Amino acid sequence: MSESTATTDRSSADGPESEGSPEEAGRDFGRLMREITQSDLLVVVFAIFAAMLLGGLLVVLADKDVLATTGYFFSRPGDFFAAVGGTLSSVFTTMFQGAIYNTNASDVAVGIRPFTQTLTVATPLILAGLGLGLGFRAGLFNIGAQGQIIIGATVGAYVGFAWDLPVVLHLIVAVVGCVLGGAIWGFIPGFLKARTGAHEVITTIMLNYIALNLVSFALSKTAFQRPGSTNPQSPLIAETAEYPLILGSAYNLHLGFLLALAAAGGVWWLLERSTWGFQFRAVGANPHAARTAGMSVSKVYILVMVTAGALAGLAGSAQILGTEHSLTAGVAASFGFDAITVALLGRSRPLGIVFAALLFGALRAAGPALQVQAGVPVDIVLVIQSLIVLFIAAPPLVRTMFRLPAPAHVKEVAA
């Protein structure tokens, strides 16, 4: 039930009543009602609305059709507002059609494709986000997911195209490869922090760049290139190493997504229900007390970073075994960095991270449609996406903007 409160926890230090518990079912119901009226869900809806408006206006400014009308604005203001309205609505509908359901699709099967695309894109974000969230809970600000994804994907890719193994086994070995790769890349900063106190922010940033150079180097060697080509692009991985498509070949959604959900469950259990997680959270909240209580802070740091790396490695597997199937220097896209926002938006709670990742997935999935159908320049697409995130991260702002009631526990401070 930490879960149920997870997304609404403002921080683990909020009000004296930080947890619900079975035996308080009655009060829980009261709280539930409170949370619905004041919940972040409502805020999210309004946040997206606000961001859309702002973003929409930007699109309008970026749109010459509309700008044209401003010229003779005073003579025929109607045109202007018509144009503005037109652009706005096309942006709204396109985002919906691009990310959730394609309303002008011939049949449902086609109509839901955008949604499956959202889930597919969310997969690596969930996994990497879980890793980072784990670190944040333990007080480690790990921004190394990018590098961990890259190394994981590199190892996995090699297993995928260079070895040939029987069906199921090949996939398993490839996934393990990704996990190991990521774990090793996570171990380094964990170890350095534990042994020398080296700040993880520095080491992880640097390791991201190093990973990028490593993969570029690998791709400059024939062992990683396609026969007869010198392009920095690996051969396609064997089909035996690919994640099976769970909805058939018409959709990109692959097994990795289920794996991600499972991982979310696992991480929740690890954090909230296991002795490891208990130590992680204790060290994160008060290392002095944790140490006095006999926990080994260094061990926790290493453990956390390795686990985080492994999860990022899994995210790498979603990329290489799930969608890309061929290793390039850009295999990690910007997932490693987006995952930071995802984890923080999800307040480092597994369920929160899943939701945040889905939001990001939807935003990314809507990108191409926005460009092609609504003719929104890619840069403005970026802006709209970031605005949505910003507003969603700012419930107090959205509340003031839309006069929503503030949740009781925000006022409280654990002195």
Add this chain to the structure above:
Amino acid sequence: MKLELRGITKKFGDFTANNKIDLLVEEGKIHALLGENGAGKSTLMNVLFGFYDADEGTILLDDEEVVFAGPGDAMAAGIGMVHQHFMLVPPFTVAENVMLGHEAVTGFAKILDLDAARATVRELSERFGFHLDPDAKVEDLAVGAQQRVEIIKALSRQAKVLILDEPTAVLTPQETDELLEIVKQLRDSGTSVVLITHKLREVQAVADTITVIRLGKVVGTAKPTASREELASMMVGRDVSMTVDKGTAKPGDVVLAVKNLSAKDESGHEQLRRVSFDVRAGEILAVAGVQGNGQTELMEALLGVIPTTGGKATVDGEVITGKSIGDVLMSGVGFVPEDRTEDGLVATFTIANNLILDLYGIEPYSKGLALQPAAITEHAERSVEQFDIRTTSIRATAGSLSGGNQQKVVLARELSRPLKVLMASQPTRGLDVGSIEFVHKRIIQERDAGTAVLIVSSELDEVTALADRIAVMYQGQIVDIVPADTDRETLGLMMAGAHGEDAA
């Protein structure tokens, strides 16, 4: 300056910490505010100081209604406060902390005039017989020393109304007397003082009027002439025995043996020099001494928080020095740290979790990797009820508890498993008389159950009340180990370095 509070109500969420409290402090009077832990004293003072804004009620200074947007306004209005939870910036030096907010500066770049600040600190600590190095970093100071800084900080501002929230909680008897003298002087020079303390002797010594609050309400006022028993029962709402009745100890064989133990602190100074002593099963050895004479390091070295540089310590013949903290704890050592908020609790964790902070790894709280929620809850509810921890729920965060109740959480945790040795630093710091009585009972119970108990306390009353034998520490060494009935004066002298026999 005359101070009046009318109908102050302060709520935290749905919990009411102050309920329509009226309080009148006459000009030039010392007004003692009594109440058990969690009664709402600090909250009330924080409201007065403008740190919390009250949900209801008004504040009047010299019959003028005032509204404080923040402590800044309060100070501008002439109110100064010594906070129970020190408001000091750890990495700053004493001087910097004292000057913060009303700095002496030179030049248009407003460069700090640190010498002026140093001077102030020296001059004040002269006057109060505090020994403070203006250039010492606060984070390196023992809690007692930090308390002195907090006091100097408040006094250096020449407040017209001075709020003292448990200023003597961690002072030595001598320091306490000095402080009370100052307070009297201040009163005579017209300052109004609100004094919060759990030490009734001090109240009787200096208070002009006494107000007692319980569960956030004023339950009455009393004359300084009232007996300690009367005051105590007013606070707690039941009769409290001021003296611990403990049977004579029946020491068994040596459990904790310390041989020539030496240790350095983090800054590399040797704080512990070849300390040796034994504690037997079923006896209490109390370490007396002025704060900062190595007691802290002794405890930390025994637990393994700081590395030892020589000697060894054994529990039932098993060496514990050099072991990991976890192993030491698991070998049957219970530890109550000196600084509970820093080392004893995780403020953002639920009470339930704090109660298993060092037990999470053992049955029944976990099986293998898996925590056992049911057991954890059950344990939490048992402890809360046994130790009478005042809280709305075991799921409340430890940070929301009052000082006394936080201490109870730590004790409850450490006493909730079979122990060979119990090591407790300042076990009753900041506790109300009721809780003190309770804690002392529990410690003696533990002794009678055959546990070897090692207590460090700067509280002579506590030392004499609990100890079967008293070890006096001075400058990192054990001056002498004397019987429990040694008189206060002798102890006082020994704490200043004199040996037992020449002292007597």
Add this chain to the structure above:
Amino acid sequence: MTTLVDAPVTPAADDASARRRWAGPIGLGLIGLVSFIFFGIGSGGGNETTFSVARQSDFFTIPTLTVPSQLTATALSVIALALAGLAVWATLQRRTLGWWLPVVFTIAVMGSLLTWAGAGREGTNVQITGLLTSAIVLSIPLVFGALSGTLCERSGVINIAIEGQLLFGAFLAALVASATGNAYAGLVAAPLAGALVGALLAIFAVKYWVDQIVVGVVLNVLVIGLTSFLFGSLMRDNPNLNQSMSLGRLPVPVLSEIPIIGPVLFNHNALVYIMYVTVIVLHIMLFKSRWGLRVRAVGEHPKAADTVGIKVNRTRVRNVILGGAIAGLGGAFFTVAAGLAFGKEMTAGKGFIALAAMILGRWSPKGALLAALLFGFADALRLQLGIMGSPIPSQFLGMLPYLATIFAVAGLVGFAKPPAAEGKPYKK
């Protein structure tokens, strides 16, 4: 630099402190050994290395210096090893040696590396002056960025938006400079751009308690999006709004004519001199002035600051805006100072390196400068080796600055304690 070796304070470091003392010496030893084997022996007998310290632009022209590669590289490596030995001894004696040791050590190793790199190359010789000059130049945005981060975090606000502030500064500088036809106008505009981003960060993080890192990351994306869009539309349609304007050099009289030091330190554009001043002023203000004391109090223990009447959130807002302005000023480096027109995402992640430099410099302006210089030097070295042509694959050369940083933080700096209240919104 001495501050970089004082004793660690928190448990993380306590656990490590016992071993940590060794990380440094061992690291030095290993590097010394590598230097000896690869550069010393590796230089190959008979080869010669030519060092040149003068550039055609210089006032004095100093003849190039040619040395026997193997001998020189070996000698320098031996010196490095000796220093490493000294460090080991000092550790045994529980003594701390001053900042000079790492510095001299680095110089020795670098010397032997360069000797090796230049061994037996007729066409190219080792350009000491050029190397050091570009080290300074490449560190400029890092210094400003790290200063910005320091200002913000000292008051308790994490500033991940440095990248965005640099980029927006670069953008506005180019735009204004081109529009007004005056590079200095751009130099003035840059801080405004940064301050604007800073203000947004402040509003969301301080007023609305949004997670500071989320705001920062989002602001970065926002700035990238906006500048790229305007670059692709506004600036593309009217190229005269994005010309390459240059501040031009302002050689300091006399000083700039000293060999090596002159060209390296005193023959730059205004921005560099502003940088020198900013570092010094900020260092003094932050650690010696009332303003600094209050800022640090707010960042360490806002509640305590509040109880002595310091306006916590006001202080934070001001610092974040000021920090933004400084980063924005640093952004001017990419355009008007470098004499370049604006280009999409031209800051290329420098903001994040600056963030690392801030931590490496332990949240102090002086430290930020040193850390940034370290990185700038490693970066310049990487370019120099590429130019002279070296057997090291270019991708590994590309790693050099990052590896150097990791070594510095793990080996020399070790544990650094951030401002305690960093990242936590102040709610009462």
Add this chain to the structure above:
Amino acid sequence: SAAPEATPAPTDDTATPVETVDYKPCIVSDAGGFDDRSFNQAGYEGLQEVVAAYGMDTAQAESADDTEYEPNISALVAADCDMIITVGFLLGDATANAAAANPDVDFAIIDFAYNEPIDNVKPLLFNTDEAAFLAGYAAAATTQTGTVATFGGIPIPPVTIFMDGFLSGVNYHNETQGTTVQVLGWDGTDGSFTGNFDDQTAGQNLTTGFIDQGADIILPVAGPVGLGAAAAAREAGNVWIIGVDQDWVVTAPEYADIIFTSIMKNMGPAVYDVVETTAVGAGFSNAPYFGTLENEGVGIADFRDAPVSDELLAALEEIRAGIIDGSITP
């Protein structure tokens, strides 16, 4: 839709089209984006021209990163594009998949060829090294210091092919004319790279470094980073820059006076032709298009201010002929 105007083409103001053709050619960029001063931009501008000339409808999708190629192509397919031009080898797989899934859509891909041809994909390839060879020869003949230099963004074939051609051009001059001009920054296998296509200041410092080593003609193969090189050259004086992809005298006029020549890779015209022939001409064929000196798919721009002798120009003409008839291999 507002698409074409959203990222306006230089040809916005072209006269109203002669005729209106009902054909919809579209384009997907790689992660470089349509203003990369390189093949994305060239391809995009070529498309805009042909679209404007024949009043065609069009659409484009810029890829923010490698994961967006496939979604972007499908979005264009969904937008009923008749032809989709994809830019760069990174889009190779995505294009092949899309082509297989949409046999009725024509594709053209720049800088990439498949081992076995695909019916509805036309590769557009460029023997850039032929042109670079000429530039190299000219540089070797012109350098005062006997040192020329080149550097790249990242070591990938589309970049290194320039450096290869340049290098062998210089070497050819050394062999035939007995000079000992040396090339810094590329030895045929590895060399100097900024590590990305964004960091102009890195290019600037790299160039300054080359100049310190005496180089007086420099070939930056790094998109916008080349501008950093130009700035450094301008600052140092007496240093020439060789432009790439397009004629920099046109695309970077402010540096016109220090542009030695440009190694042109005429992707714009190539795109124009492919679209034109498919839409209004002979129709689509998947036969690869090779840009060569012969068909002027690649070439070098005129030496404007550069001090080149008539002998050199003559020599270059011979070499061009030699390359075309195969007697000289770049």
